[in-house]
Amino acid sequence: MQPTSNWLIMAISVAGAILGVELARRVLSRVGRKYALARHLVEHCTWATFAMAAVLACNIVFGPWMMGDTRQERALGESIDRVVGLLTIATVTWVIIGVTYALTDVILDRLVLVEGERNRRARRIMTQIALVRRIAAATIIVVALGAMLFSFPQVRALGAGLLASAGIAGAVVGIAAQPTIGNMLAGLQLAxxxxxxxxxxxxxxxxxxxxxxxxxxxxxxxxxxxxxxxxxxxxxxxxxxxxWTRHGSRVLAVVYLRVDWSVPVDELREELYAFIQESPLWDQKDWTLQVTDVLPNGLVELRGLMSAADSASAWDLKCDVREHLVKFVRENHPDALPRFRVETPESRAGVPWTSGRRVAATGTPGAAGRDDPGDA
Structure with missing residues (x-):
């Protein structure tokens, strides 16, 4: 058989393998509308399967009849055969990792939909699955690299020497990679x-x-x-x-208001409860409004506390409540807005204001100074 015909047979075999994979991909794409596994297999394994099909076709078709008759042709054929073998290991490894990710994605898809009290446990399992499959992928890659290296006779000849020096090499690598190994162990510990x-x-x-x-x-x-x-x-x-979500996703939202002593706390408390009852962000569990402090600048500190299902809802609820209470105080109780009092010698003496003028202790307007611009 002529060499040109041999290469033509190989090209036809590769094209046929790729065509078969494409047909399988189309079938899985249709099935994937109902089954998550088929959808994830198409997502993770399409290109890997194309590559594996092409390489396996070459590996199967490539035979002694492709080696040639001369020494140069046989050497070229052996080199091609070795490259095809390495590519076979690489593509099979790629497909195995893709299948692993597809299988775990089916589980992760179900865990993402878990809500309520079981959400915390679901997220814990998701974290562990994500880390374990990364470890599995790294292990598969290391094994594949070892298989590639041991496909060379020279490497196999060095195997005994490498095993003999494994203890020293392991110690050296362990010291050099101490930060990386520490991070990996910390990742497993967290998960x-x-x-x-x-x-x-x-x-x-x-x-x-x-x-x-x-x-x-x-x-x-x-x-x-x-x-x-x-x-x-x-x-x-x-x-x-x-x-904030160590034992659950519920979060308490806190709003602080610094207002004057004249603020009607009971009325403000009722307004807060009426507002959060109509808010979809409140989880209908905890709420309160309390006077928590009297500040050195003479203002009264009020703390409003509301619970929400998660931190995002708590943030939005906190902003909505703060905006509503500020508007309520401004429109209904402007006297309760923050104000700072200044003490003067006249105010300490109990001297009142009359018609914009300071009245001195003698009762004569303006005796304590011309405070009204109209006196000038």
Whole structure:
């Protein structure tokens, strides 16, 4: 058989394999409208399967008859055969990782829909699955790289020497990679100790945000203004941080008002309750309005407290309540707006104001000074 015909047969085999994968992809795409697994297999494995089909077709068709008759042709054929073998290992590994992610995505899709009291446990499982599949993918890649290396006879010959020096090499690598290994262990500790989960609301370095991504080496915090704060995993095991959703997603919203002593607290309390009853952000559980302090500047501090289902709702509820109470005080009790009192010698002596003029102790208008511009 002529070499040109041989290469033509290989090209036809590759094209046929790719066509078969494309047909399977179309079938899975239709089935994926009803079944999540089929949809995720198409999402994660399409390109990997195309590559594997093409390489496997080459590997199956490529035979001794492709080697040629001369020494140069046989050497070229052996090189091509080795490259095809390496590509086979790589593409099969790619497909295995894609299938792993597709299977776990089916579970994650169901966990995302969990709400209410079971949401915290669902997010914990999501975090653990995300980390475990990353570890599985890294392990599969390492095994695949080892298989590629041991496909070379020279590497297999060095195997005994490498195993003999594994203890020394392991110690050297362990010392050099101590920060990386520490981060990986910290990531596993966070995931399985339930200290941090995906979508947890945390405050780190005085920044409020949600855990968007949790890997073995770093954590991505999505801040309230859509910025991203990237921190090493070891930060959360060595530094304190606030976790607002550690035991549940409910959050208490707090509003402070600093007003004058003349504010009608009971009326303001009733207005707060009437307002939050009509708000869909309130979870119908906790609320209160109390006088919590008298400030050194002479103002009275009121604290309104309302509960919400999650931190996002609590923030919006807090802003709505603050805006409503400020409007209510301004329109109905302007005398209760914040004001600062200044004490003068005349006010300490009990001298009253009359028609805009200060009345001295003798009763003569203007005797204490010309305070009215009309006296000038």
């Amino acid at each position: 399985f100790s339930d200290a941090l989960r995906l979508d947890d609301v945390v405050v780190v370095e005085e920044e409020w945000g949600r855990i968007e991504e949790l890997t073995l080496t770093y954590v991505v915090l999505r801040l309230w203004d859509e910025r991203r704060l990237v921190l090493p995993v070891s930060y959360f095991t060595q530094n304190p941080f606030e976790n």
